[in-house]
Amino acid sequence: MNGIIGKKVGMTSVFDETGANIACTVIEAQPNVVTQIKSADGADGYDALQISYGSAKEKNTSNALVGHYEKAKTTPKRKSLELRDSSIEAELGDEVKVEDVFVVGDKVSAVGITKGKGFQGVVKRHGFRGVGDATHGQHNRGRAPGSIGAASYPAKVMKGMRMAGRMGGTRVKIKNLRVVKLFPEQNLIVIKGAVPGHKGSLVLIEK
């Protein structure tokens, strides 16, 4: 797996060569630094490349991590992720840039933390249709979940029953996105479609 960590800048829309208007997300991916290389023959037992993005204050980074980043001759980073079985050719401390990983037209996935939605009911959270009837003596129950089980048998609510609760704020991968355009000088990737998270949140773009 190859990829790069970037920051979601926001969305816009552009016209493609057929004149179709496509919604795009702009990702700013400053060069990532390779901070660790794991290999199948080494102590780790598998091949992986650890890439790191951004910068963190040294006083807010644990000494263990400061030492870890010093090994790669770099400063503390905001986020580090592992890419297993990566085909990126890089040494410890090397920079991975946008153009090293992607070309225009690539099919990519975006991994990020979705926006937190708070405590939500079943209609928004699980796509239930609600009760829907305004008549037939109905009142006050338009978005209620309905029955959650049978009666004295099984005498319990089945595990995994979809109910109201916290929604969002989870790690999600969106597949089958497409790279519309790259701006290597500005470290920008333009991707067709939406990407999880708020503006400024970190996303892993992988292919």
Place this chain on the structure above:
Amino acid sequence: MDAIKFVEEQLSQENTLPTFRAGDNVAVSYRIIEGDKERIQIYRGDVLQINGSGKTKTFTVRKMSNGVGVERIFPMTSPNIASVEVLKRGKVRRAKLYYLRGLVGKKARIKEKAHNAK
């Protein structure tokens, strides 16, 4: 936000359209591609609103077609817009003419601006 502006500037063309506003009567020449043939269709109606900003700005044109109200939204930077011709300058008091949707016939007319008549 600057990165968004940069991308928009790099990836979209600028159409040279005349300035118009809500209430104006316009004729939009729109390119239609059928297979390998290209033709131009003219869509004429009143500008209901101008929406958005920057390169994603759009305008909505409403017309009556066989007694049915039809609204079309055109992006200002669309490469499919060949030209826009302003036929009448309307005299209206608001920027969004949603009230026209509830009106038909003579009530749905927009007064023409007196001093700007062409």
